[in-house]
Structure formats: C-alpha cells, structure tokens
Amino acid sequence: WLSAPLGVVKAMITPGRVSFYNKLENNYFDGSFEYLSKLLGTELDFKKVQNLLLGEALYDLRDEKYQVSVNSSTYELKPVKTLDLFKTFFTVHPGNFRLASQQISQPLQRRLLEIRYKDYQEKSNKIVPNNVGILAIDNDQRNVIDIEYRNIEFNTKVSFPYKIPSGYEKIVLN
Structure with missing residues (x-):
C-alpha cells in the first residue's frame, strides 16, 4: 500500500492486481x-515491482555472468553476453553491496528504464532504500517518478481505508 503526501495518490499493489487513484486528475486504474508495464516500458509482475521498490534487481543477477569494473564510487556490472534487443546495466554501492542503479534498455524500440537508489536505511533487520528515482523513456514519452520512504513496515497486519472514490474516470489501456 502506498500513499503520496496529503493522500493525493493512493495505490494498492497485490500479487494479482494494481489499483490506484489520483485526486488531482480525478482518475483511477x-x-x-x-x-x-506500459508506463515503465518493461514487462512487470508483482515480484519485479516489489524488487524495484525495495532496491533489488528486477532480474535475478545469478542468471547471467557479468564483467565487473570499478568507477569512482560504485561497482559496475555489465553482462558478458550482450543481447541486441535487450540490454541491462547495474551499479552497486561498495559499502553495503546494494544497488545504486539499474538500467534496462531496448535500443531498437527507443526504450529506457533507469532506477536509482540514493541511499539506504535499516528497518526490521532489512536494508531498504530511502529514495527511489525512476526514469522511463519510451520514444518521446518520458515518465519520472520519485519515491521517498517516510515509514516502512514489514509483515504487519494492515487495515486502511482504500476505496476508489465515485465519479472518477477509469484509465483504459489502448
């Protein structure tokens, strides 16, 4: 469950569905x-969205072999075997070995998804990002999402009022 400041946008993501409403634009999905997946330009499911929000790689890094290099502040991981249609790139903070960024691109479709993790915090014996910056480019369309975590709780029974207000326009995918 996610809520923007002043409840302008509320979202609920479960393994089976995505639901949100936007009070500024009076619409919902x-x-x-x-x-x-369409908004960010790459195929997503619950596990990938959860990984994105928690600072984990969208794809299992153990599935590929990577070349590792060191730049001034991070380790860079580039796949040894590159694909023409789909490219990935990861940077890792050397202090805690958590992701600093991950990029997924599809050059032929002119798509890029870049996720940056500025710093991390420890909550309930888990290391999670403080901030997540998401940039999604699909041809000439650009989506930017900035997330700052103010409160994170794990494995807690939650009870919250989540109801899509009446009169809101449904977002329909084309």
Whole structure:
C-alpha cells in the first residue's frame, strides 16, 4: 500500500492486481500489471515491482555472468553476453553491496528504464532504500517518478481505508 503526501495518490499493489487513484486528475486504474508495464516500458509482475521498490534487481543477477569494473564510487556490472534487443546495466554501492542503479534498455524500440537508489536505511533487520528515482523513456514519452520512504513496515497486519472514490474516470489501456 502506498500513499503520496496529503493522500493525493493512493495505490494498492497485490500479487494479482494494481489499483490506484489520483485526486488531482480525478482518475483511477484497477487491473493487471499491464498499466505499470506500459508506463515503465518493461514487462512487470508483482515480484519485479516489489524488487524495484525495495532496491533489488528486477532480474535475478545469478542468471547471467557479468564483467565487473570499478568507477569512482560504485561497482559496475555489465553482462558478458550482450543481447541486441535487450540490454541491462547495474551499479552497486561498495559499502553495503546494494544497488545504486539499474538500467534496462531496448535500443531498437527507443526504450529506457533507469532506477536509482540514493541511499539506504535499516528497518526490521532489512536494508531498504530511502529514495527511489525512476526514469522511463519510451520514444518521446518520458515518465519520472520519485519515491521517498517516510515509514516502512514489514509483515504487519494492515487495515486502511482504500476505496476508489465515485465519479472518477477509469484509465483504459489502448
């Protein structure tokens, strides 16, 4: 469950669906992960969205072999075997070995998804990002999302009022 300041946007993401409403634009979405996939330009499911929000790699890094190099402040991981249609790139903070950024690009479709993690905090014996910056480019369309965590709780029973207000326009995917 996510809520923007002043409750302008509220979202609920479960393994089966994505639902959110936006008070500024009087619209809502309630459906599959197709909306987020289209917004960010890469195929997403619950596990990938959870990884994105918690500072984990969208794809299992153990599935590929990587060349590792060191730049001034991070380790850079580039796949040994590059694909023409799909490219990945990761940077890792050397102090805590957590992601500093991850990029997924599809050059032929002119798509780029870049996620940056500025710093991390420890909550409930887990290391999680303080801030997540997301840039999604699809041809000439640009989406920028900045997330700052103010409160994070794990494995807690939650009870919150989440109801899409009446009169809001449903977002329909084309």
